[in-house]
Amino acid sequence: MNFKQEIARRRTFGIVSHPDAGKTTLTEKLLLYGGAIQEAGAVKSNKIKKGAASDFMEIERQRGISVATSVLAFEYEGTKINILDTPGHKDFAEDTFRTLTAVDSVIVVIDVAKGVEEQTEKLVEVCRMRNIPMIVFINKMDREGKDAFDLLDEIEQKLNLKVTPLSFPIGMGYDLKGIYNLHKKNVHLFTGNSSKDIHSTTEIDDLNSAALDELLGSKAAGTLREELELVTGIYPEFNRQQYLAGELQPVFFGSALHNFGVKELLDGFVEIAPAPRPKKAEERLVAPDEKDFSGFVFKIHANMDPKHRDRLAFVKIVSGKFERNTAYKHVRLDKNLKFSSPNAFFAEKKKIVDESFPGDIVGLHDTGNFKIGDTLTSGESLHYKGIPSFSPEHFRYINNADPMKSKQLAKGIDQLMDEGVAQLFTLELNGRKVIGTVGALQFEVIQYRLEHEYGATCSYENLNVHKACWIDTHDWESEEFTDFKRVKSKFLAKDKRGQLVFLADSAFSLQMTQQKYPSITFHFVSEFEPLVQE
Known part of the structure; x- marks a missing residue:
């Protein structure tokens, strides 16, 4: 083929x-x-x-x-x-x-x-x-x-x-008799049996034929005719x-x-349904049938197999053919990487594949090279758009519950945050770690996975934060920015990438801060164009 x-x-x-x-x-x-x-x-x-x-x-x-x-x-x-x-x-x-x-x-x-x-x-x-x-x-x-x-x-x-x-x-519920397929013009009868093959499919070309009454009974057949007349009249x-x-x-x-x-x-x-479609990169539109390979990381999963501590980066192939043991360019790091055992998936079951095509998802074993949104190519510098981190809505301090396991906890937090399940902020004032999530249930998942996958236990302390905002300004040396850092020092933190974040304790406080420091821009997603290159 x-x-x-x-x-x-x-x-x-x-x-x-x-x-x-x-x-x-x-x-x-x-x-x-x-x-x-x-x-x-x-x-x-x-x-x-x-x-x-x-x-x-x-x-x-x-x-x-x-x-x-x-x-x-x-x-x-x-x-x-x-x-x-x-x-x-x-x-x-x-x-x-x-x-x-x-x-x-x-x-x-x-x-x-x-x-x-x-x-x-x-x-x-x-x-x-x-x-x-x-x-x-x-x-x-x-x-x-x-x-x-x-x-x-x-x-x-x-x-x-x-x-x-x-x-x-x-019909529906107890009266469900079957389904009429408008696309193929046939009736598929419901037997209430969940076996793999239900063989009672009958071709009905003419809805007025007596065969429909025999199949469904005259009352159900009459209702179906009326409803299908409505369907063809109302819907395009x-x-x-x-x-x-x-x-x-x-x-x-x-x-x-x-x-x-x-x-x-x-x-x-x-x-x-469509076959693989072109995807927009910052530089240009990339078509799937281009000769050169390109793909991007949309998900990272730590511990697909807890026994082996493996970490997989999920790559969607956008163009070209991905081949095993071929060197590809990691655009952000600007270095070439080879993959000896790329995986295709079936839930947690994986098998090594020699080649994959546009539309396929490939799992690459990762030792910490990948972040969500990274691009791999045959050599061209492409950046695929639109995989931001959102501003979290729930915040808690994370504490180590077992001082003997501090290494395991640090490693676990580091890897789980790379997956994008939550975001880690380190307070500038005292270095305490804060976890921010989009949903409260994430805290339970993190605690559960730290214990069962890394052997580390943690406890949480509530922290009154309304919103995390990524900070940007035209002049990092200005008096206004220096004053902002001094006044708001206890609300400032760095995210995993080292970007400065303001943890506003209320909507009112955020509004007042924005008014008081007009030269500072507050972003609610981590992916933004910097006002000036640092």
Whole structure:
């Protein structure tokens, strides 16, 4: 297979949703169709059930939630599919936002009973800003929930999307009879059986045929005819160009738990979803079919295997072919690095790959060379845009609970902060360490992972900080800046990169400081253009 064919057969997408909409269950069922696993795991924390393949961290299995993005790859009917299963919980949103820089399209999962929830709105807004093509999957149709038309209206209004159903439910909950596939014009009957293959798919070319009444009963068939007439009257016809431009969102219905409607979703996705797309670097637009390799680090995971203390940098390949044992340029460090064992992923299972193509995600063993946002190339100096650190909203002092383990604690904090799970600030006044997170649940995850992966115990102390702001000014020697440093000395800290940060204790104090020192700029993300080069 030639290089262009390899690119064309790849689909790299993320699955996003509010917690508990069934995102991880859907991921499992997609893997089941790809033959990647023989039996799908249950996500709820039940010791007897097999754990979900994409929830591979111990804390995820205990809580029944995803706390880190996992990467899963499989083959399906000649298409190479790369799934990034993201955390739905808002406390881990930063990981999800970064992951969205590495996908070419997205599947948004919505719970039929709960409809559009807060976290879904935020994630869809990020996708819309980036014009990422989205497919909507309305899940849990085997339960009682909102009417299909009400749900479609809610998606249009709350998420500001323009939808078109490609499948439509026949009943719901106890009355769920099946799904009509508008795209392929067939009826898929629901048996309530979650076995891998449900063979009751019947072609129905003419909705007025008596075969439909025989299949569903005259009442359900009559309702379906009325509803489909409404669908074709209200919603636009599916147009692939509009979908790829992020202007039209196809909708599928199903039940991931019962493996129902998942095949329609997967078949539809393979047919319409985009192959790897060009990506904007600061210097230029980079196309996937360029000869020279380039890629960027969107995630770092410490301790994929706690026994080996290994640290992996996840690289999304943007252009060219990545080959094992070839020297590539690390743009930020301006040095060449070789990788003898690049990994492809299946949750925590990894295998060494000799070559990878645009759209693929490769794991590179890292001894501390990589930071999130780094670029690797065949030699050109490229910088891919848009992977910032957000201003944390929760802050605590971190203390060592076991003086004998101070080395392990320092190493653990250092590596976990590189992952971007939280941010570390060192106070200028006394050198105390402060951890800032986007969500409060992150503190538990850090404490748990320090103890179980590094053998270090820590305790926290509350710290009254409203917001962390990165500081920038035209003149670092000015009287105004010197006065600011003197007056606010107890609120100043350095982040991991050595950038100066102001930890404002209240919104009022931040406002007053901004007014008093007009020559100083306060940034709420760490990635900004400096006013002057130091």
